[in-house]
Amino acid sequence: MFGRKRNRIGDGFHFWLWAGDKPDETTVVNVACGSSSPLTTSVCLLKPPKQGPNVELLRSAALLTEVVRASALAWEPEWATATSDAYSPQGVDPPRPGTFVGWIMYFSSSRGRVPPLPEPVRVEAVEDKGTLVVLTPERFTVSNPEHVALAGRVHALLEGAGLLRPLQPMGST
DSSP states (O other), X not given: OTTSGGGEETTEEEEEEEEOSSGGGOEEEEEEEOOOOTTOOOEEEEEOOSSSTTHHHHTSHHHHHHHHHHHHHHHOOSXXXXXXXXXXXXXXXXXXXXXXXXXXXXXXXXXXXXXXXXXXXXXXXXXXXXXXXXXXXXXXXXXXXXXXXXXXXXXXXXXXXXXXXXXXXXXXX
16 A cells, blocks of 8 residues: 555655445544655544444544544654534634644643643643643534634633644654
């Protein structure tokens, strides 16, 4: 797979995986990685299904928190998030990875320390790797003005602490 020209981006790779029979009931994982370029970051994007029998389970705070935690422990990323595609706080579609608040976020210790955040935000350590931040225990939606307002307050606090900045290519931090 890595040797195929269609899966190469410069000296890096791009591949995708999926599980499901029907497109709207499929979970998809897209990965871009392996480039030695100082201008390229590695990215892993998991998109849960839009409908189907397991959609509510896969969109729960409990499950997505564990997915982000497991990703942080397995890959030690600089930053990670699980959030709504509809939420674009900077008015940029898509916003630059590392620069925005999501429903569930992970910040590597290399990015800095997470400041105190307002209720109902939950903050917890991920071993000695970094910090997990969960905005709300209920499903984050842009149709809920309280969620959007909370995300705005948390964005300002995290930005003030220097945590919201573009991702750095591997080896440049």
